[in-house]
Amino acid sequence: xxxxxxxxxxxxxxxxxxxxxxxxxxxxxxxxxxxxxxxxxxxxxxxxxxxxxxxxxxxxxxxxxxxxxxxxxxxxxxxxxxxxxxxxxxxxxxxxxxxxxxxxxxxxxxxxxxxxxxxxxxxxxxxxxxxxxxxxxxxxxxxxxxxxxxxxxxxxxxxxxxxxxxxxxxxxxxxxxxxxxxxxxxxxxxxxxxxxxxxxxxxxxxxxxxxxxxxxxxxxxxxxxxxxxxxxxxxxxxxxxxxxxxxxxxxxxxxxxxxxxxxxxxxxxxxxxxxxxxxxxxxxxxxxxxxxxxxxxxxxxxxxxxxxxxxxxxxxxxxxxxxxxxxxxxxxxxxxxxxxxxxxxxxxxxxxxxxxxxxxxxxxxxxxxxxxxxxxxxxxxxxxxxxxxxxxxxxxxxxxxxxxxx
Amino acid sequence: xxxxxxxxxxxxxxxxxxxxxxxxxxxxxxxxxxxxxxxxxxxxxxxxxxxxxxxxxxxxxxxxxxxxxxxxxxxxxxxxxxxxxxxxxxxxxxxxxxxxxxxxxx
Numbered sequence: 001x002x003x004x005x006x007x008x009x010x011x012x013x014x015x016x017x018x019x020x021x022x023x024x025x026x027x028x029x030x031x032x033x034x035x036x037x038x039x040x041x042x043x044x045x046x047x048x049x050x051x052x053x054x055x056x057x058x059x060x061x062x063x064x065x066x067x068x069x070x071x072x073x074x075x076x077x078x079x080x081x082x083x084x085x086x087x088x089x090x091x092x093x094x095x096x097x098x099x100x101x102x103x104x105x106x107x108x109x110x111x112x113x114x115x116x117x118x119x120x121x122x123x124x125x126x127x128x129x130x131x132x133x134x135x136x137x138x139x140x141x142x143x144x145x146x147x148x149x150x151x152x153x154x155x156x157x158x159x160x161x162x163x164x165x166x167x168x169x170x171x172x173x174x175x176x177x178x179x180x181x182x183x184x185x186x187x188x189x190x191x192x193x194x195x196x197x198x199x200x201x202x203x204x205x206x207x208x209x210x211x212x213x214x215x216x217x218x219x220x221x222x223x224x225x226x227x228x229x230x231x232x233x234x235x236x237x238x239x240x241x242x243x244x245x246x247x248x249x250x251x252x253x254x255x256x257x258x259x260x261x262x263x264x265x266x267x268x269x270x271x272x273x274x275x276x277x278x279x280x281x282x283x284x285x286x287x288x289x290x291x292x293x294x295x296x297x298x299x300x301x302x303x304x305x306x307x308x309x310x311x312x313x314x315x316x317x318x319x320x321x322x323x324x325x326x327x328x329x330x331x332x333x334x335x336x337x338x339x340x341x342x343x344x345x346x347x348x349x350x351x352x353x354x355x356x357x358x359x360x361x362x363x364x365x366x367x368x369x370x371x372x373x374x375x376x377x378x379x380x381x382x383x384x385x386x387x388x389x390x391x392x393x394x395x396x397x398x399x400x401x402x403x404x405x406x
Numbered sequence: 407x408x409x410x411x412x413x414x415x416x417x418x419x420x421x422x423x424x425x426x427x428x429x430x431x432x433x434x435x436x437x438x439x440x441x442x443x444x445x446x447x448x449x450x451x452x453x454x455x456x457x458x459x460x461x462x463x464x465x466x467x468x469x470x471x472x473x474x475x476x477x478x479x480x481x482x483x484x485x486x487x488x489x490x491x492x493x494x495x496x497x498x499x500x501x502x503x504x505x506x507x508x509x510x511x512x
Contacts, residue, residue, distance in 0.1 A: 020454055023440040030436065032443070032452065077436040079445040079452075105434075105447070130447070 021261040027313035028267055030076040030303065035281040036271045038066065038097070039086040040376035043115050046138075046149045048177060048211040048218065051272065051284060053086040054378035060273040063093040065294070069271070070101050072299050080107030080130075084281075086273065086376075089116035095124070102130045111136060111175060113153060114160025122163035126170070134175040134201065135160050140188035144181050148218070165196045173201045173240065180217075183224040186231050190239070201240035202232075206282040207340040207350070209372050215341070225251070225353055232256050247333035247349045250326035262335050265290065265312035269303065272374075277302045279312055282336035285373040319346025326354060333357075342369035419503065421493035427476070428468040428504040435461065444500045453498050459484070460491050467501060 041056035042049075061069070073081065081101070088094060088110050101108050109132035117125070117135070125131055135157050139145030142154040149157075164172045174193050176182065182189075186202070193200040207215035220228060229248040232239060236257065243258035261267075264280040271277055275293040278284055290309050291302035303309065318324075321332045333349020341350040341361060348356035429435070432448040435455070442461040444453040455461050463476055470476035477488045495501045 020440075020456060023456065026439060028443070029438050077434060077445075079434065079436075079447070080450075107447075107450070132450075 021259050024259065024261055024263070024267050025313065025315060027265070027309065030073075030078050030300075031267060031269050032078075033082065033263065033268045034073070034078055034271070035082045035084060035269070036069075037085050037273050037281075038083055038088040038094070039091050040273050041090045042085055042087040042113075043090065044087070044113050044150050044153055045378050046136075046153075046210070047214045048138075048148060048179075048205060048209075049377075050206060050209040050211060050282060051084075051086065052209040052372055052375040052377050055376045056086075057274055057376060061275050061293070063097065065275070066093075066097055067100055069275075069293050069299050070097075070104055070106055072293075074104040074106050076300055076303075078106060080109060080132075083108050083110035085111075087113055087115055089121075098128065098131065102128060105130075107131070109134060109173075112160065113149070114157040117160035117163050119163050119167070122160070122167035122169060125164065126167040132173065133164060133169065134173040135164075136175045136177075137161075137189075138177050138179065139182050140185035140192060144185065147181070148177075148179065161196050161198065165198070171197065171199050174198050176200065176202045177205050178202050178220055178228060179205055180220055180224065183220050183228060186228070190235070199238075199240060201242065203242050204244040204334070204337075206334070206337055207369075208282040208284060208336055210377065212340050212369065212372055219351060222353070222355070222358075225351065229256070229353075244334075247330045247351060248353060250330040250353045255329065260329075260331060262331060262333075264288070264335055265306075265309040269309075271299065277306070279308065280336060282334070283339065285339065285370060287339070287370070288336075289373070317346055319344065320360075321346070321348055321356070324348075324354065324356070340369055340372070418497055418499060421473070421496040422503075423474040423489050423492075424472050426467075426471055426504045427473050427492070427496065427501045429464055430499055430502045433500050435465070437461075444495070446499060449499060451498060453495065453500050455491075455495075460488060463488055463492070464495065464501060468504060 037051055039056055039060055040051065040053045042053045045054055089112055091097070098108055107130040111134045114135050125133060136149070137145055137157045138148045139154065145154040161172070161174065174189065176189055189200050205211060205215065205219050225248060228245065229251045232241065232245060233254055233256065241256065241258065245256055246258060246260045249255045249260060264283060268280050269277055269290070270281040270284070271293060272284065277290045277293060277299065279288040279290060288308065290306035293299045293302065295301065297305065318327050318332060321327045330349070332346070333352060335345055337350050338345055338347065343350055343357065343360050348360055350357040350361055430446065433444050433446050436443045436445070441455040441457050444455060455464065459480065467473070467476050473489060473492050477485045480488055492501060
């Protein structure tokens, strides 16, 4: 989606062509940006995990079921999927699924903490066409990263990145979730990407999953949001954002590159490890569940016929934001961020740059925010936030999804 | 929306309306309510063909001796805009010069 802008001019054949974002509001024949979590299992316990991952769910889609959905996606011309988790590479069939998708012309971009990207894994990825890798890193220093992602995660990610660079993979992505503690490191992340021949991708911290518990203390301050906006403008399209900062467009005249649109259910959706389809990867809650790929109509049926998606594809009223002069710039911000902070969907984003979100959050009458829908967190793990936690695993697989496979 | 995009820059020959073009063999067109979505499997870029008319022109390019000929069926006032759209599609390598092609091919 980040390249949508340079293609806009390709549509000027008619006299009056509506803006692309306007056309997208009615939904597309198939998603452009499909996130697909292949497992809840993860070797880490990041404090802000969107999907509250950790332990595998026994009902996760089987190899055959994933392949069936891949066939469907190929038929719908979904050109690539964003695979995540959990840590998708802990699935024993990960490499087979990757090969199957690519062979069917469904490209795979997967997010990883680097666990399986050893030298051989990196060489294998470099040999596979049509694969993209995003290595997650939430601090340019060990201290800042490991406070969020856990001890050892910085070294693991760096090792994976070096292996990819050494194997000649090309432009892999370094994927950073922006927090209060790493905004000051933006230049360092960019330098690291340059050194490794990688591309930097930064995205917004959402109060989703376990992120709901740490959002208040980790989300960037108002001053930092202004710094991020300027920094992004200065770096243009060389830095990817997954269009996640469009709420910052209200800060100035120049919009950030991207579609400036909440794509939930219109251009974007999520398939979770048990096959449930949600409007977006940040909205894992019953209120945004559109159906399941195991149902008779499959994924295509959910995408086409879900009443929830039909609702999301109708024009939304601006609500409390309608009278704000910045509404056309920020579009009211992120639906999921509002939902999980207990704010009304048609009101301001909690990080509204004009301060309306903060005001709404401080209202005493505010409802208790909804809790994330599913929780597969490791049972034994504490959330250290810089302090060493005490771990007492109940079962071996509680501390490592790999233990069960041995 | 978190989507893949290549940042490669490649030197591409400038668009020439007198030249024959065709849809790149590396590009798939997906019909959409607004027109079509073009995906380039090589450079992994997405393009949006925002009017159905342009989609028809792009699909029919190979059957014409030149890009200018391909838009000749359009009302005159829209031809120029359509050629400009083709030029940007050529820059994105969605359409490519068809040196060996024949006007008789389907």
